[in-house]
Each structure stands twice: as C-alpha cells, then as structure tokens.
Amino acid sequence: EAQVTQNPRYLITVTGKKLTVTCSQNMNHEYMSWYRQDPGLGLRQIYYSMNVEVTDKGDVPEGYKVSRKEKRNFPLILESPSPNQTSLYFCASSLFAGEAAKNIQYFGAGTRLSVL
C-alpha cells in the first residue's frame, strides 16, 4: 500500500533533549516536506527536499534540522527542543513533476509532540 509513515505518532519530551521524528515513503517520490500545524495558524512548512541531498528551508525552519540521504527517508531533527515546538507535525511527499497529477501531496498520519 502506498503510504507515508511517520514515527512516533505521539511523543512527550523535555526541553533540550534531542529527538528525531522519522518519515518514510514507499512511492519513490522525489519531493518530501515537513509541516507543523498549530491552532489558528494552519499548516506551515518547516523544510522541504526536492531530491536526495537537496533540502531547503520553508517558512518556519528555526530550531529544526533535516537530512535526505536516501530518497525514501526524510527525518526531522530537533537538536534542543523547546516548549514552543509543541505541535502536530506532518510529513508529506509527492512526485513533484510538471504535471498537476504528480504535484499531489500525500501526508503521513502525523506526530503529536509535547515539549515540557
């Protein structure tokens, strides 16, 4: 089944303790992206990657790192989490080509992170 898989689904941590949220897709998609969703603010892009070893900042990259060493994986790293990073996080992927149908983004189920 084609899917985007995020882990963990729920995470409670403390300020300053490094964590990684994994994201994997099995659709051979070139484009992957991380969003965070907060009440009243909608979905905001953190980082995106157009292909292996190619990453770029979205609208809210501060406090986050990403890497794209393999096409299928795009982990989100919080080196020193802070309470303002408490949020619902989504990973997404798409083929990202010139045709509208290939620009459709597929989302993971989400990771709810609480930083105490």
Add this chain to the structure above:
Amino acid sequence: DAKTTQPPSMDCAEGRAANLPCNHSTISGNEYVYWYRQIHSQGPQYIIHGLKNNETNEMASLIITEDRKSSTLILPHATLRDTAVYYCIVRISSGSARQLTFGSGTQLTVLP
C-alpha cells in the same frame, strides 16, 4: 497562489449530496484547483483537482465555473466519515516547491 474563500462551516444530512463552494476570483490561467480534506487531526488527504473541465473520481466531483472564478466540490452521498475540514487550494502545477497554503477551509459536519 491565488487566494481562496470558503464558508467556515456547513452541515449535510447523511446520504445527501454535500456541495462545498470555493471562490477563487484571482485565479490565473495556469493555476489548478485542488481539494484536500483533513479528518480531525489526521493527515490531510487529497480528494480531486482540475483546471477548467469538470472532474469526477471515486471520491467526489469537481465543478469549475466557465470563468474559473469559483468551484464546487460535490460529495454525492455523504456519510458520517466525510465529516472533516475541506480545503480548496489554487496553485500552479509545475516547478514550485512552495508549500500548500491550506487556509481555514470549511468544516463539513454530516448529520445522522
């Protein structure tokens, strides 16, 4: 990407058609209309997209007006599981790595 306007909420009786409108009066010629939905706190789910012709798939139909300034998503036989926030997004299809701008969407509640 063109700005979209959707009603904040709508109700629909189970088994009836749900018609969700979207205004996108500033849409340009190379911009597509995409619809996604998000069931409470789950990942957004793609529904359908179109450029100027009406489109239908197994989930829904998309009706785009001739001037392309508005569109309607139709769920032909709404079920309780269709209760979700529905987002209308207008964007070009190619060359952009920009994020999807979801806006506020329409909260559709399907009533038993």
